[in-house]
Amino acid sequence: xxxxxxxxxxxxxxxxxxxxxxxxxxxxxxxxxxxxxxxxxxxxxxxxxxxxxxxxxxxxxxxxxxxxxxxxxxxxxxxxxxxxxxxxxxxxxxxxxxxxxxxxxxxxxxxxxxx
Amino acid sequence: xxxxxxxxxxxxxxxxxxxxxxxxxxxxxxxxxxxxxxxxxxxxxxxxxxxxxxxxxxxxxxxxxxxxxxxxxxxxxxxxxxxxxxxxxxxxxxxxxxxxxxxxxxxxxxxx
Numbered sequence: 001x002x003x004x005x006x007x008x009x010x011x012x013x014x015x016x017x018x019x020x021x022x023x024x025x026x027x028x029x030x031x032x033x034x035x036x037x038x039x040x041x042x043x044x045x046x047x048x049x050x051x052x053x054x055x056x057x058x059x060x061x062x063x064x065x066x067x068x069x070x071x072x073x074x075x076x077x078x079x080x081x082x083x084x085x086x087x088x089x090x091x092x093x094x095x096x097x098x099x100x101x102x103x104x105x106x107x108x109x110x111x112x113x114x115x
Numbered sequence: 116x117x118x119x120x121x122x123x124x125x126x127x128x129x130x131x132x133x134x135x136x137x138x139x140x141x142x143x144x145x146x147x148x149x150x151x152x153x154x155x156x157x158x159x160x161x162x163x164x165x166x167x168x169x170x171x172x173x174x175x176x177x178x179x180x181x182x183x184x185x186x187x188x189x190x191x192x193x194x195x196x197x198x199x200x201x202x203x204x205x206x207x208x209x210x211x212x213x214x215x216x217x218x219x220x221x222x223x224x225x226x227x
Contacts (some may be wrong), residue, residue, distance in 0.1 A: 042219045089132050100147040101208060103149075104213065109158075
């Protein structure tokens with residue numbers, strides 16, 4: 001089975017622009033979560049999607065939005081980019097609607113730099 | 116906000132040394148504790164998920180223990196090898212969304 005993949009690997013944008021990051025879940029997984037890792041910090045939960053519906057959101061503003069598609073791939077969209085949005089963005093997939101003890105399988109991340 | 120703390124922040128050991136790291140978390144409303152290993156330019160790799168007080172898990176030379184009453188978990192690596200060089204993350208499971216609250220990680224460097 002294929003693992004979680006993310007694209008692009010790296011991305012450079014300027015302040016005010018919009019960006020879309022993509023994630024392909026591990027085969028058979030119907031839940032995807034997105035995390036932001038700023039420099040020197042642990043990953044922070046942005047939101048989770050289960051069967052195309054948002055199922056929980058962290059402390060991120062509405063300009064962070066997401067989509068999950070019928071094939072369970074997912075997008076993270078960020079509007080009106082700010083310098084502090086520069087970070088590594090990770091997605092993680094799970095086999096089912098996640099409970100706290102379920103393993104989440106991570107992709108390698110997308111490095112976003114905002115200039 | 117329920118903080119997860121990891122110590123030390125970084126660690127340098129010689130090949131063959133055994134080492135351990137600590138993950139501390141609030142003991143109230145505990146659900147689960149996850150450990151991940153994250154090598155540079157790769158995906159974080161799940162090591163263990165622990166849920167019960169006193170849990171001990173082992174995977175090769177790596178093992179972990181859990182104390183939910185006092186709010187800590189230890190990760191042990193026996194006979195460290197250069198390929199163990201990575202950042203080790205712990206995360207607290209939080210409620211029914213499966214949201215993970217991560218510590219900042221411990222970066223291990225094993226010198227040959």
